[in-house]
Amino acid sequence: MAAKTGFAKYIIVITTVTAAIMELLDTTIVNVALNQMAGSLGSTIEDVAWVITSYAIANVIIIPMTGFLGEYFGRKTYYLTSMVLFGVASYFCGASDGLWELVFWRFIQGIGGGALLSTSQAILFDAFDPKDRGIASGLFGMGIVLGPTLGPALGGYILETYNWSQIFYVNIPICALATVLTLIYIDRKEGEGERKQEIKIDYIGILLLIIGIGALQFVLEKGESEDWFESRMIVTVSLMAAIGIIGFIWHELHTEHPVVNLSIFKHRIFAFSTMFNLVSGLGLFTSAFVYPVLVQRVNGFTPLEAGVSLVAPTMAAVILFPIIGKRMGAGASPIPFMIAGICFFIFFGFYSGTATPDMGKWDFFPMQICRTIGISLLQLPLINQAVAGLKPKEYPAGIALSNMIRQLGGAFGIALANNFATNRAAQHRSDLMANMSTDNPLFNERVANATKNMIASTGDTFNAATMAYKQLEAAVARQAYFLAYLDTFRLISIFFICLLPFVFLLRTKKVSPEEAAAMAKAAAESH
Known part of the structure; x- marks a missing residue:
């Protein structure tokens, strides 16, 4: 894809950096709302913490697969689909009237959000000539720092002014605008999506990745509240993480078509x-x-x-x-x-x-x-x-x-x-x-x-x-x-x-x- 110039370049910068900020912002914006969520949904703080955990697990599973998924479906198609999925899941998160319904839609939101980080970075790099990619890195870096930092402030403002559901609804107009801008201004790569029949899906690698990285994220998120290795559940999930990660590494280094190129x-x-x-x-x-x-x-x-x-x-x-x-x-x-x-x-x-x-x-x-x-x-x-x-x-x-x-x-x-x-x-x-x-x-x-x-x-x-x-x-x-x-x-x-x-x-x-x-x-x- 040729580097962009003029107005189109600025639109791509705004779209991709905003998407990255939105994805990272949603990792921290919920933190300040747990008490209000627990009261509204009739749950304990410990249970409502799954709203954070489910998003983080989905994120960390999908992010390493974004390269493969972008190649298999076509980067623009995958990016657009993820953007729409993130927006739709945000709506259902805000509309949820039960804890486990909310946890489910947060997981779906995390799957959609995974592409909004790595794929945004790749698209942004493409908008600049190779010699100017330091500037592209600077712009993307702003998003990486602003996202987690803006979360508590925006969440605090929304809680004081509205209620916790607005934390999710605020994503919807941003997703809608970014989707339209992506359709108009982001081009497909040459040959994008045409090799789908040639690409073999590494089902074993995907399964091991889900088990290993998902279980590791679970242990990191829930270990403190479950008293770490005093808990049989944490011990069991830790063993799953170790087996999954070791198996994933071995498999990816020995398979002809890895889902993640560890080489x-x-x-x-x-x-x-x-x-x-x-x-x-x-x-x-x-x-x-x-x-x-x-x-x-x-x-x-x-x-x-x-x-x-x-x-x-x-x-x-x-x-x-x-x-x-x-x-x-x-x-x-x-x-x-x-x-x-x-x-x-x-x-x-x-x-x-x-x-x-x-x-x-x-x-x-x-x-x-x-x-x-x-x-x-x-x-x-x-x-x-x-x-x-x-x-x-x-x-x-x-x-x-x-x-x-x-x-x-x-x-x-x-x-x-x-x-x-x-x-x-x-x-x-x-x-x-x-x-x-x-x-x-x-x-x-x-x-x-x-x-x-x-x-x-x-x-x-x-x-x-x-x-x-x-x-x-x-x-x-x-x-x-x-x-x-x-x-x-x-x-x-x-x-x-x-x-x-x-x-x-x-x-x-x-x-x-x-x-x-x-x-x-x-x-x-x-x-």
């Missing part, structure tokens, strides 16, 4: 870039998850306030993406950008450790700016690294696998953060309670003051001391969770510290202008 891992740059994508996804999704929980649980923010305080610094830093993309398109090495991005994220984690429970939403702005600058500097080179060193025909598999690894990194990070924060909160509470002893004069003084305050406010002299102790216990629990969340930010930084030395393994040999031109020509012809 691309023989390319050193791509293999190492997956490790960076894993940690990058961990940092992106985990920090966007922990921060709203922290400020709502400890600082007293509303969901909307938490979301807005996260969006403002993201919007300020996201302007870096086109700038970095232009520099990389001009031939700049990705290594300095990645080093700077990792360092910013390390600083963010430890800087966040200086937060206090009485900080307002704008007090968090400097540390959140560090976070988004770090993500901006790191994410864009990684998008380019997804195809660095690959042959043009391997691009779809490289893009799909990179997106899947990033999603799994986010799921792993959130599961780790939940478990780590719970354990650290228990430890901090134990340490703080050790000071709550009648042998401690400061504690006795605080109890006396709290008791006086209770008598003054309630007039109940008989129960004032008991209420004072409960108030102090609540303060200890609040402080324990606050310290635990700060520890979690530091833990994220430690992952990036461990990652930093491996940056230099991504160094590629410098190619001559003639070689670069030949590579660009080959890439253009393949698209």
Whole structure:
């Protein structure tokens, strides 16, 4: 497909980036609505969490298959079908009046949403000449960062203004417009869909992928609530994940027509870039998850306030993406950008450790700016690294696998953060309670003051001391969770510290202008 120019190019940029934002936004927008959903549907928070889990499982299963599905059905046909499926499922999610009906349609929505990430990226790349694909990466990177970040803010606004069903209905007009624009402005690739009869479907590979990756995502999503390996269900599903993944890898490397081309891992740059994508996804999704929980649980923010305080610094830093993309398109090495991005994220984690429970939403702005600058500097080179060193025909598999690894990194990070924060909160509470002893004069003084305050406010002299102790216990629990969340930010930084030395393994040999031109020509012809 020839690169686009003028108005058509801008329409494709808007369509594909908006689709990617919408898909990623739906991974986080539901988080702030769980309480309202549980009350409306008559379910527990634990059960309604399946609304998040089902979407994530469908996403992570379908994303690695997008290259194959795009080739089998034709990329434009597959993209359009997925867009319509996402919109229709969004409508039925909002219209659901039962929990398991909603969970089912969220799963269908996740299947449709899978193509809106990897396929959007491939279509966007096609709209630019090979020499300008750094700019395309920058624009797509904006979507990757904006999606998870906008979710809590938009969800908080909708909940305060309307009800939870509008969280899903908001997708429908966007899907409708994107479908029309895709029909008009996105061309079919030459020969698209004509090889359908020649392509053999790898049914065994698809089944093993569903079992392995689906089970792994289930364990990461539900492990904390099920007490991890104390649960027989988690042990069983973990064994299914191990058998499925190992079987999938072995089968895909030995079958003639794999559903996912795993042979691309023989390319050193791509293999190492997956490790960076894993940690990058961990940092992106985990920090966007922990921060709203922290400020709502400890600082007293509303969901909307938490979301807005996260969006403002993201919007300020996201302007870096086109700038970095232009520099990389001009031939700049990705290594300095990645080093700077990792360092910013390390600083963010430890800087966040200086937060206090009485900080307002704008007090968090400097540390959140560090976070988004770090993500901006790191994410864009990684998008380019997804195809660095690959042959043009391997691009779809490289893009799909990179997106899947990033999603799994986010799921792993959130599961780790939940478990780590719970354990650290228990430890901090134990340490703080050790000071709550009648042998401690400061504690006795605080109890006396709290008791006086209770008598003054309630007039109940008989129960004032008991209420004072409960108030102090609540303060200890609040402080324990606050310290635990700060520890979690530091833990994220430690992952990036461990990652930093491996940056230099991504160094590629410098190619001559003639070689670069030949590579660009080959890439253009393949698209």
